[in-house]
Amino acid sequence: MTDQQVQYNVGGMSCSFCAETMNEAYERTDGVTDVDVSLAHEELLVQYDDEAISEVEIKDVVRDLGYTIRDPDKQKRFEQQQQELEAGKRHLWISTVASIVSLLLMGVMVARNGWNVFAETDQQWMWYGSLALALVTMFWPGRYIIEKAYNSLKRGIFNQHVLLEAGAFAGLAGGLLGWFVYPNFPVVHFFVVSTFITTYHILSEYTSLVVRTRASRAVNDLMDLQPDTARRVTEDGDSEAQSASNSSSGERGDPRETVEDVPVDELEVGDQVRVKPGENVPIDGEVLSGESAVDESVATGESAPIDKEPGEEVIGGSVNETGALLVEVTASGEDAFLNQVAREIEEARAMKPGIVQLADRVLKYFVPGVLSIAALAFAFWAIVPAVSSGIGLGSGPQFRTGAYAALAALVLGYPCALGMATPLALIRGGGQAAKRGILMRSGDAFQIFPDVGTIVLDKTGTITKGEPAVNTVVGVSEHDEREVLRTAASAEVFSEHPLADAVLDRADARDVEFPDPEAFDSVTGKGVRATVDGAEVLVGKPGWL
Structure with a gap:
């Protein structure tokens, strides 16, 4: 074995x-x-x-x-999932149209009967129409449900597909009984039931697919922060090959360096990668050379970029804002930050909190229970009135009432809402939380939230918008607030730093006009030096000023 x-x-x-x-x-x-x-x-x-x-x-x-x-393959799997969405949408459109037409038929019938919703019509064109709509819905968009129910029954498994088809075929049987056996039996009502419950099942499955697809996209969006390739730097001593490689890649590093584009998945701990300004850091690492401001809001929630110098760590997926960096890889594969986050999100989605486990236990007995109740309801009205008619407690078999009772049990006992609502709510909630940077470590966290009275946050960046903004401008001696803002905005015009954008946004919001500087120089990790109206202006860190 x-x-x-x-x-x-x-x-x-x-x-x-x-x-x-x-x-x-x-x-x-x-x-x-x-x-x-x-x-x-x-x-x-x-x-x-x-x-x-x-x-x-x-x-x-x-x-x-x-x-x-x-x-x-992830890409092919994504394409297959999109095809499933398209097929589900097509099935839903067809069944929805059939349901709307059935509803209109019901409306016409009720109107012709003086708005008596329980009255039946003797117009056979309505019988034919409602039967055709039921058959089209069940055997065209709903054919896959019949196949699943049949395959489950072959294995002795009673699930939601079996229960649905029991209700749908019971509706057909009820309509045919009224057509050929029992006068004044509700023909249209029964046929329409078959259409409605099949449409509802198709809608439920399509909704489930949409919810799970969107939740998966939240994780995919997170992983998209990591670039597909990185520029790996090596030194192999072959000066001609190194020079050619550097020239073809557009790098201006050490002429002894060889720079090659490689998939991020191929990077190993100890490899060195070069990151240009404006690029996403490809993987977790430590800065070997260069200085820059790095936006790490993906990991910390802090809106202000963090200045990075040699010896400091950078996180994969963060954005390198200003200077070029040479980074040594410190974590790769499943140990990388983004992969750990994605794995925790997936694990949280896979966990079954107590309420889902309870629902799963109920579902094991739900379908057999509903089928048994439907059978007992029909048997009760078929047998009890018959055997008790001789003693004044009945008037013979009540097959019509029994059919009503059995069909009601089958239709109202449709189980997908029970088996779908709770797990899909958790899946959807986890996906929405991930989009907002909130990681749910377990499904039980959703259950205890209503009882939470106090939340303690370790830093304000956790609840910021993720974008820096100027809060206050203070005038200095003879320079008022508008003049200070005008001078600072002019000095920052050519800067690529996010804090410079915040200064410019504040100036625009206050309708402050500012000229371009006569001279400009960006000092990485410290600030900018500019000439405004003939005067030298420094904007940056207090220590540098």
């Missing part, structure tokens, strides 16, 4: 029922020793004995249930 482990990204999951369906299917598969399904990650992890079952058979279980296995 040799245990193997495989992991797949699965498409088509919408709620906890889907995860539970796959769990049950693999638990009943010979050769599978363990299985773990994550709705948040849309991932399946299977451990199996390769002498008893092959990997092809492992994949077939997923596909037989009606789900898909996505490509392991």
Whole structure:
């Protein structure tokens, strides 16, 4: 016996029922020793004995249930997810149109019956129309639901697809009973029910896919802060090759340096990379040479850039604002800051807080329970009035009432809201928090928030807007506030520093006009020196001034 482990990204999951369906299917598969399904990650992890079952058979279980296995490549997987979104949107449009037309038919019928919502029509064109709409909805956009329900039933699994189709086909059966068996039985009402609940299921699955896709994009947006490539600097002693490499890359570093563009994933601890002004720092490291202001708000929330000198650390994904830096890599791969953040977000999404675990336990018995209640409701009205008619407690089998009761149980017992609402709320919440720089370490954090009375923050940068702004301008001796602002803005016109932008924004907001300086020089890490109206002006750190 040799245990193997495989992991797949699965498409088509919408709620906890889907995860539970796959769990049950693999638990009943010979050769599978363990299985773990994550709705948040849309991932399946299977451990199996390769002498008893092959990997092809492992994949077939997923596909037989009606789900898909996505490509392991991230870009192709993203494209497949977009295709699923487009298909879901197309199914939703078709079913929505059918539901709207069905609703209009119902409105016409109610109006013709004096606004009696319980009355039925004898107009057969309405019967044909509502039946056609039900069949189109169930067997065109809803065909995949029927296939999933059939495949689940083959394995003895009762899930949301089985319950939905039980309700949809019960609606068809009820309408046909009224058409051919019981006079005055609600034909249109039953057919329309089949259309409505199928549309609702398609809407639920599409909503689930949109929520999970947006939550995943929050993590992708975070990882996009890291550039795909970095300029790695090496010294190999081959002066001609080094010179050619430097010339082709446009670098003006040490002529003994070789600078090459490499994927960030190939960087190792100890490598040296060069970062130009305006670029994102590709990876965590320590400054070897150069001085610059670096915007680290992605990690700290602080709006003001941090001045970096040799010996200080920089964080991957932060923005190098002013000077060129030579950085030595101190962390790579999964140890890098952005990768750690992304992993923690994913782990938080995958965790199941107590409320989700409770919902999962309920779902195991929910569908069999609803089907049993529907069957008992029909049996009650079919049997009890019949056997008790002789003693004055009934008047014979009440099949019509039994059909009503059974259909009501099937329709109102539709479970996707139960299996979807709680986990999707947590997934969506985690994604929204990530977009705002808030990392949720566990799903339980969402549950305890209503009970939080006090929040302690370690620094003000945590709650700033992330953009520096001038708060106060103080006049000096004979120079009033407007003159101080005019002089500072003029000196900062050609500066690329974010604090210079804040000064210029303040001047614009106060309608202060300022000329371009006659001379300008930027002193990296300290400030600017300019000539304004013939006078030398320094703007920068107090110590430098």
